[in-house]
Amino acid sequence: AIKARARDLPDDLKRALVIEGAEDEDGEGNSYDQFGKWVLSEGEEKGGVSKLDDVEIYLKAKELGIETKHKTVAVLAQTIFDENIVKQVEARSSMLKRMISSEKHEKSFLGGFERFVGMEKPELIPQVSAILLQFYQNDLVSEETLKAWGSKASKKYVDLATSKKVRKSAEKFIEWLETAESDEDDEEESSDEE
Template sequence: MATVNIPREVKDPFYRYKMERLQSKIEGKGNGIKTVVVNLSSVAGSLSRPPSYVIKYFGFELGAQTTTNPSDDRWIINGAHDAAKLQDYLDGFISRFVLCKKCRNPETDVVIKDGYILLDCKACGERSEVDLRLKLSSFILKNQPSKKGKKTKADKKARRAEKRGENGDAEENGRNSPGDSNNSDNAEEDGDGEVEAGSDDELTRRINAEAKEIEAQKEIKDDEWAVDVSAEAVKARAKELPTDLKRALVFDDAAGEDAEGENGGSAYDELGSWILSEAEAKGSVDKVSDVDVYVKAKELGIESKHRTLAVLAQTLFNDNIIKQIPKRAGMLKKMISSEKHEKAFLGGTERYVGKENAKLIPQVSAILMVYYQEDLISEDVIKAWGSKASKKYVDIATSKKVRKSSEKFLEWLENAESDEESDDDEESDDE
């Protein structure tokens, strides 16, 4: 049986943590087509995670229904999905829910404490948190790992399957490789291992590299720049903006949840005006890079402030917002670090859609769906936001229009949760 390292980025052929390469089989035709993950129990056993966690993760990533507790050990995903594609998604599961955030070792246990999911690393002793905004996190909290000495049916099946595939070589198949993950959203805290293109770690390195270039360019004279980005020039351009847009970018301290002091609002206005002027100079907001935006926010000292997200929601997008969100998701996830940030991001979106680009109001459900799929906004925050109109970012009438347009997504979210609870009830009956 072919094996791969856990994680696959480790190239050492003698690395002790290994698992079988995923095998899948496509069955059925037409609407009834499905993918059976043949050796999921063995792979999950090597990761020391219940197979239900892995198959549910696949379902979330692929947007497909799955079986989470089959009586015949046949783990099924609706639709046709080849093994190589599933192996790539498994890398994401391992990164988020198996590897230790500190030492990148897969020898971790899942611990649920006070509503948090912790990864207890047996190699270095670190206890790191899993991001609760990830969709699988809710499933794990509802389906907690069994206590020591009390194994579930899925655990026993996984163990039996692992033994069948070991052929007397326990280490080769990763018997000693319990693992749980750190969230890729916090990749900057990880080790120096390889990272996928577009990951947060890569974004951090790009930011650091380009920040150094910016420092080196400080000696260049202003007249050598194509666009004058000095504070005076930015303020001058801000005065030329349409009245409605200037009002959209102003954040009174009284309205904010944390005052920034006498000049607090100006930093946000300056960031928003800078992004708009850069977009105008370059011909499109799509040509304003994430790195430049982050560096500018950091220069203004507001890269970690929640109100910065409200400004970004109003300035980073245009009529193509649905396609633009995934391209900005890496940077946005890096800057959204709390529910307060999520709420500000939704508020900025509400103001942009409701006041500055009203023709996008019919697309609110689609916009929220992409936010949710990209893990920018959590389920609880979206539901709370959708429960009642607010005049914090727009007038009440506009706020009601925006929420009315979001009903389709909110209904989908409610039904998805009901389906999940239904799956949980079926699992309980099987037990």
């Protein structure tokens, strides 16, 4: 399965890079492909992506000069997890927090995640809400970015039908976010009245 993902990754990443625009005219697209292939092959060598060391991953990104780029986190979302993603998020969170440094990074990370569950591991689609909860609880993606992402399907990273499926599975989590916010507002109003 990992070999298949390694073979498929370059084309997937190239499509994502073409969709995102021409800011990669300096040949960085190749760096993202190299990075993705490296993560998958190292993971295969070590007996699974969960055995890859975060420091090694970060240093490889730095070596390629892409450690601060938003597209790097999209590659990571597609390569550093497997079917046990719900349990793996917390272990990867310190590295990811270091690399997800803006709203653009957050959106890119969610796009990579959408490709991962939508195309690589569709059996994980029913777990999308649980996975997003892990992203949220580990401060990888802000509430605002998650709500915006959940509100509208997009064909930027996957086809529209896949995007709709992934977001449909995220509905419970997005509703929970909305409810949690309205509960907080209610609590603030009642404490103001006292």
